[in-house]
Amino acid sequence: MGGDFGPPVTVPAALQALASHSQLELLLVGYPDEIQPLLARADSLLRQRVHIIPAESVVASDAIPSVAMRHSHGSSMRIALELIKEGRADACISAGNTGALMGLATLLLRPLENIKRPALVSVVPHIRQGQTVLLDLGANACADSTMLVQFAMMGAVLAEEVMGIKNPRVALLNIGQEASKGPRHIRDAAGKIRLLDGLNYVGFLEGSDLLSGKTDVLVCDGFAGNVSLKTMEGVIKTFLTLMTGTGQTMKRSWWRHLVVRSMKGRLMKRFGEIDPDQYNGASLLGLPGIVIKSHGAASERAFAVAIEHAIQAVIRNIPEKISVRLDTVLARSDIA
Amino acid sequence: MGGDFGPPVTVPAALQALASHSQLELLLVGYPDEIQPLLARADSLLRQRVHIIPAESVVASDAIPSVAMRHSHGSSMRIALELIKEGRADACISAGNTGALMGLATLLLRPLENIKRPALVSVVPHIRQGQTVLLDLGANACADSTMLVQFAMMGAVLAEEVMGIKNPRVALLNIGQEASKGPRHIRDAAGKIRLLDGLNYVGFLEGSDLLSGKTDVLVCDGFAGNVSLKTMEGVIKTFLTLMTGTGQTMKRSWWRHLVVRSMKGRLMKRFGEIDPDQYNGASLLGLPGIVIKSHGAASERAFAVAIEHAIQAVIRNIPEKISVRLDTVLARSDIA
Numbered sequence: 115m116g117g118d119f120g121p122p123v124t125v126p127a128a129l130q131a132l133a134s135h136s137q138l139e140l141l142l143v144g145y146p147d148e149i150q151p152l153l154a155r156a157d158s159l160l161r162q163r164v165h166i167i168p169a170e171s172v173v174a175s176d177a178i179p180s181v182a183m184r185h186s187h188g189s190s191m192r193i194a195l196e197l198i199k200e201g202r203a204d205a206c207i208s209a210g211n212t213g214a215l216m217g218l219a220t221l222l223l224r225p226l227e228n229i230k231r232p233a234l235v236s237v238v239p240h241i242r243q244g245q246t247v248l249l250d251l252g253a254n255a256c257a258d259s260t261m262l263v264q265f266a267m268m269g270a271v272l273a274e275e276v277m278g279i280k281n282p283r284v285a286l287l288n289i290g291q292e293a294s295k296g297p298r299h300i301r302d303a304a305g306k307i308r309l310l311d312g313l314n315y316v317g318f319l320e321g322s323d324l325l326s327g328k329t330d331v332l333v334c335d336g337f338a339g340n341v342s343l344k345t346m347e348g349v350i351k352t353f354l355t356l357m358t359g360t361g362q363t364m365k366r367s368w369w370r371h372l373v374v375r376s377m378k379g380r381l382m383k384r385f386g387e388i389d390p391d392q393y394n395g396a397s398l399l400g401l402p403g404i405v406i407k408s409h410g411a412a413s414e415r416a417f418a419v420a421i422e423h424a425i426q427a428v429i430r431n432i433p434e435k436i437s438v439r440l441d442t443v444l445a446r447s448d449i450a
Numbered sequence: 451m452g453g454d455f456g457p458p459v460t461v462p463a464a465l466q467a468l469a470s471h472s473q474l475e476l477l478l479v480g481y482p483d484e485i486q487p488l489l490a491r492a493d494s495l496l497r498q499r500v501h502i503i504p505a506e507s508v509v510a511s512d513a514i515p516s517v518a519m520r521h522s523h524g525s526s527m528r529i530a531l532e533l534i535k536e537g538r539a540d541a542c543i544s545a546g547n548t549g550a551l552m553g554l555a556t557l558l559l560r561p562l563e564n565i566k567r568p569a570l571v572s573v574v575p576h577i578r579q580g581q582t583v584l585l586d587l588g589a590n591a592c593a594d595s596t597m598l599v600q601f602a603m604m605g606a607v608l609a610e611e612v613m614g615i616k617n618p619r620v621a622l623l624n625i626g627q628e629a630s631k632g633p634r635h636i637r638d639a640a641g642k643i644r645l646l647d648g649l650n651y652v653g654f655l656e657g658s659d660l661l662s663g664k665t666d667v668l669v670c671d672g673f674a675g676n677v678s679l680k681t682m683e684g685v686i687k688t689f690l691t692l693m694t695g696t697g698q699t700m701k702r703s704w705w706r707h708l709v710v711r712s713m714k715g716r717l718m719k720r721f722g723e724i725d726p727d728q729y730n731g732a733s734l735l736g737l738p739g740i741v742i743k744s745h746g747a748a749s750e751r752a753f754a755v756a757i758e759h760a761i762q763a764v765i766r767n768i769p770e771k772i773s774v775r776l777d778t779v780l781a782r783s784d785i786a
Contacts, residue, residue: 178630213631241688252625255633289588289676294514295549297591297673321680325688337633338677340625341670344657345681352577352661353689 115144115172115190116210117410117417124209125152127417132160134418135425141203143167144190169193172210175410179213186218195222198403205404205424207395209412215405216253216398223401226433228440231257232400233265234336234407235272238346242327247273247282250336251343251396257335259302262286264440266307266315268399269331271439275430279330281314287334287342288318303333311446321345395420402433451480451508451526452546453746453753460545461488463753468496470754471761477539479503479526505529508546511746515549522554531558534739541740541760543731545748551741552589552734559737562769564776567593568736569601570672570743571608574682578663583609583618586672587679587732593671595638598622600776602643602651604735605667607775611766615666617650623670623678624654639669647782657681731756738769 117123121144128140142149146166153161170188186192191210197203199222208215216232225232235249247269250257257265266284273282286304288296293304295318307315316329321342324332334342394416398405404427408420453459457480464476478485482502489497506524522528527546533539535558544551552568561568571585583605586593593601602620609618622640624632629640631654643651652665657678660668670678730752734741740763744756 176628176630212626241691255625287677289591289673289680290548292512294512320684321677321682322684322687324681325684334677337625338673341623341657341674341678342681344625345660345678346657346685348656348658348661349682349685350689351658353686355577 115148115169116175116208117408117412118175118209121145121148121152123412123414124417125149127412127414127421128164129153129156129160130414130418131421131425132163133157134422138425139163139165140421141165141167141194141197143194143197144169144172167193167197173214175211177211177214179211179217182211182214183217183221186214191215192218192222195219195403195405198405199223204428205406207406207408207417207420207424209408209410209417209420212252212407215407219398219401219403219405223403223405225400226402226437226440228444229264229268229400230261232398232405233261233268234339234396235269235399236343236396237277238324238343240325240327244279244327244330245277246324246327246329247277247331248324248339248343249331249333249399250339252336252340253398254336256337257299259299259306262300262303262333262335263306263310264400266303266313266331266333267310267440267443268436269333270313271436272397272399272432273330275432275435276426277330282330283314283316283328284331284333285316285319285323285329287332287338288320291318291320293318309447310443312443395423397423397427397432399432399436402437404428404433451484451505452511452544453744453748454511454545457481457484457488459748459750460753461485463748463750463757464500465489465492465496466750466754467757467761468499469493470758474761475499475501476757477501477503477530477533479530479533480505480508481526503529503533509550511547513547513550515547515553518547518550519553519557522550527551528554528558531555531739531741534741535559540764541742543742543744543753543756543760545744545746545753545756548588548743551743555734555737555739555741559739559741561736562738562773562776564780565600565604565736566597568734568741569597569604570675570732571605571735572679572732573613574660574679576661576663580615580663580666581613582660582663582665583613583667584660584675584679585667585669585735586675588672588676589734590672592673593635595635595642598636598639598669598671599642599646600736602639602649602667602669603646603776603779604772605669606649607772608733608735608768609666611768611771612762613666618666619650619652619664620667620669621652621655621659621665623668623674624656627654627656629654645783646779648779731759733759733763733768735768735772738773740764740769 146168149166169190173182173189173191194206231254233250234253237245240246249265249269270282273279394409394412396407406420406424408417482504485502505526509518509525509527530542567590569586570589573581576582585601585605606618609615730745730748732743742756742760744753
């Protein structure tokens with residue numbers, strides 16, 4: 115039900131995902147009256163793998179999370195998370211209120227042992243032909259040093275397990291690279307991370323390193339991560355707009371248009387995953403279940419990508435991997 | 451003496467500025483032995499407007515600000531700021547340790563009445579052919595709601611006085627546009643700014659709006675501002691690198707190279723000021739004197755731009771304008 119468009123986007127996206135994954139079954143939680151008509155023209159074989167779970171309400175996207183949580187009983191978001199808790203679903207995908215999703219998921223599923231709060235994580239392609247795991251992206255506007263250390267460990271597991279990077283490099287996002295720079299909680303986190311056995315910590319990096327490929331995992335609080343990711347999106351959008359030539363100078367030569375289009379294609383091929391349509395689907399890490407947050411503005415294709423992320427997380431059993439890694443690292447190290 | 455290169459960059463930049471401004475006199479504070487040789491070949495008329503003020507030490511760029519301040523007596527940075535305090539200089543330009551410069555400037559010059567802490571501010575060109583004032587850029591890694599309100603007022607004065615924008619729009623950087631989003635101190639700041647008479651507050655904006663032109667002033671704490679600005683720089687650098695074609699596909703066609711070069715020129719013309727060489731020189735607002743922070747990595751040309759910013763700030767008497775505006779707005783409004 116969530117996101118800017120609701121079922122008209124999420125239901126067709128669900129059908130797309132079902133068509134691509136023959137093992138997939140989807141539970142669509144929401145208002146049956148709004149979902150059913152969108153399934154009417156679907157292939158009957160696909161329809162057999164879709165089940166509508168009725169909900170009585172929908173969490174408003176602009177609701178204050180604490181208020182939304184208090185009135186969440188019977189809501190589609192809460193029911194979807196309860197399905198995980200009850201073992202009836204392996205993952206939950208939502209384009210709804212991020213704060214409420216984070217709060218409800220934490221409340222219902224409870225963080226893994228040794229995790230204070232889950233973090234929202236996504237990957238960003240970098241210039242050295244790889245990807246950087248970025249977390250937190252907004253689940254925790256503020257994070258203390260302990261949380262940053264936990265984010266670092268979770269990010270490293272994701273880089274290793276999903277992206278196949280051996281001994282992934284981990285950096286803390288700061289406003290300077292020198293050890294003396296930045297607020298105390300980030301310097302404290304650096305001190306704690308250095309003590310961790312088995313974490314390849316490479317130091318502080320700055321906003322300019324989001325795409326530089328100097329690290330495999332970039333750790334920050336949710337405010338900084340959100341600002342950095344959205345700044346990146348805004349700059350890319352601005353550049354593509356300027357390149358596509360809304361200006362007068364570009365209108366005159368058709369060949370220039372062709373080259374611009376091919377260059378745009380080139381940039382998009384390399385940085386295609388920066389396109390929200392392609393990299394959509396941030397994972398909420400640190401819970402015993404899989405919860406994927408889609409952009410509210412996600413298109414049908416983008417929401418299908420978020421479902422794809424959920425499938426991959428289920429196949430790779432990410433929560434279990436994180437749990438095991440935390441136990442191992444913390445058992446060998448001197449910090450809690 | 452400051453920055454990555456010291457006198458070999460700052461002294462030639464000083465000579466450049468003197469050549470452009472016949473009324474300008476410059477006091478070069480530092481080690482005479484390092485400065486003098488760099489003036490040897492300068493035009494004798496220019497030399498008459500340069501005065502070397504000897505210093506006994508230099509604040510290390512990687513020193514912890516509080517430690518640097520404690521040992522700052524006799525340092526070039528401190529002496530330069532004392533020259534302002536004593537009325538012997540109108541402005542101070544430094545490429546040195548930002549934290550130390552901010553701390554010493556605050557200690558020696560004392561913030562204006564009604565200003566808790568000065569903020570570092572710069573302007574960023576946006577896609578609608580204008581510029582956005584961004585503050586704080588790193589002077590205060592953390593900022594409470596009162597500081598954010600003061601930043602908003604100072605940014606509005608700068609937009610009005612320096613950029614000539616009538617009734618400039620002011621926004622707070624947040625991780626969502628809805629009033630319920632983000633950490634409490636930012637929501638509190640929004641509440642306070644709304645009560646200000648004569649401030650055109652337009653609400654929360656996100657990182658993606660840094661270049662969108664939706665606001666004339668974008669207000670945030672120094673951590674977020676620094677991360678956003680540096681992310682922007684990093685993304686632009688990445689894009690220009692990709693466009694210039696380090697990749698194989700671009701090597702083959704010379705005509706494509708030509709178009710790329712012209713497009714790069716087009717982007718740089720529009721976003722030239724994003725080039726650190728051109729937009730170098732962040733102002734420390736909120737002090738009774740003019741203090742300009744240059745990038746540590748500034749080139750000769752970039753450092754000359756920072757000197758230019760100082761000259762403009764002196765001509766427009768920015769500190770006085772801010773002081774008057776604060777008195778007026780606060781006298782008419784209900785918040786302190």
